Amino acid sequence: MTTLIQKMITSDGEPNWATNALRWLSNHTKAIVLPIIGIAVFLLIWSFAASNIDTSLGKFPGPTAVATQVVNLYEEHNAEREKEVAFYQRQEERNAKRVAGGKSAKTSQTLGILMSRKKFIAQIFT
Numbered sequence: 001m002t003t004l005i006q007k008m009i010t011s012d013g014e015p016n017w018a019t020n021a022l023r024w025l026s027n028h029t030k031a032i033v034l035p036i037i038g039i040a041v042f043l044l045i046w047s048f049a050a051s052n053i054d055t056s057l058g059k060f061p062g063p064t065a066v067a068t069q070v071v072n073l074y075e076e077h078n079a080e081r082e083k084e085v086a087f088y089q090r091q092e093e094r095n096a097k098r099v100a101g102g103k104s105a106k107t108s109q110t111l112g113i114l115m116s117r118k119k120f121i122a123q124i125f126t
Contacts, residue, residue, distance in 0.1 A: 047062050050062035050063075
């Protein structure tokens with residue numbers, strides 16, 4: 001190993017990028033490799049344990065089932081965000097038409113609040 005490192009040193013005695021990379025890797029091996037091994041062991045134990053657990057709702061989900069559901073949930077989240085953007089665009093267009101037609105957006109909001117208050121108060125007394 002030392003001969004390999006010595007070969008990587010440049011002629012003026014300064015270590016080159018390969019030497020620096022090897023030093024960094026040797027210094028950080030425990031910090032990188034041990035967590036990866038721990039995560040792999042956890043996933044293996046989870047996978048074997050999940051296949052042996054039966055609940056009243058069905059099989060206990062393993063890592064692959066959970067990963068699939070995470071992807072589905074993320075796709076659903078993106079779809080809902082697209083719906084939200086479309087909703088606000090439609091709302092802005094509707095408000096622009098109302099203002100162009102002579103109705104103020106503020107007047108419509110005030111009337112909506114007053115009408116909902118009447119329903120709320122009526123529900124209290126019934």
